[in-house]
């Protein structure tokens with residue numbers, strides 16, 4: 001956990017501490033003083049991302065004008081019916097897995113900041129995709145071949161009452177970002193509305209990955225507290241179910257970016 005005094009103006013030491021963690025583990029946890037207005041906080045989160053070269057925000061259907069999405073339980077509106085905006089658990093995934101365009105155009109980084117935590121639950125597990133890759137390769141290099149196949153994972157089109165909102169999305173699980181030469185990952189553990197490549201090697205690879213996510217000693221588990229956040233190269237993560245708290249309920253802000261931490265990719 002890197003302590004930040006002022007997210008609008010990081011000291012050289014704070015910046016180095018976050019950069020080093022991201023270089024080593026693709027993620028950093030930070031905390032800064034929580035007593036600021038929502039407007040001020042949202043501006044600070046944008047500034048914090050930009051400090052690490054994250055400037056290209058995802059155009060998300062639930063984002064507000066500044067590109068930030070409120071992750072909270074909703075009872076109405078456009079976010080209703082989607083699991084992130086409920087108190088239900090979310091299985092392992094990387095963000096934007098249903099929105100992959102190419103190895104050069106995908107969600108490469110993400111910022112998750114806690115404003116209010118739940119009284120119970122709402123924990124996240126985190127795993128660096130590079131660890132998942134190494135484990136799989138050590139088990140069987142064939143797992144990597146299967147998961148790097150350009151049609152390894154297919155997400156069918158998503159329809160809503162008002163028509164189609166998202167086209168079918170097909171792509172690999174692991175890929176190499178040509179801009180940075182780093183490993184990218186696109187994954188979801190969900191069982192519904194997903195079609196894996198229909199082949200024995202793929203089935204074995206997916207099952208091995210599921211096992212790694214449930215057992216690996218390098219999986220980090222935490223409950224973000226108010227003022228704490230995660231800045232990362234879109235690492236694997238999940239969320240446990242949570243119980244509503246009395247004062248306003250759990251609230252996180254999420255920002256997704258194209259490009260990775262420290263790169264200036266657009």
Ligand SMILES: [Fe+2]
Pocket residue numbers: 093094095237
């Ligand atoms: Fe997520």
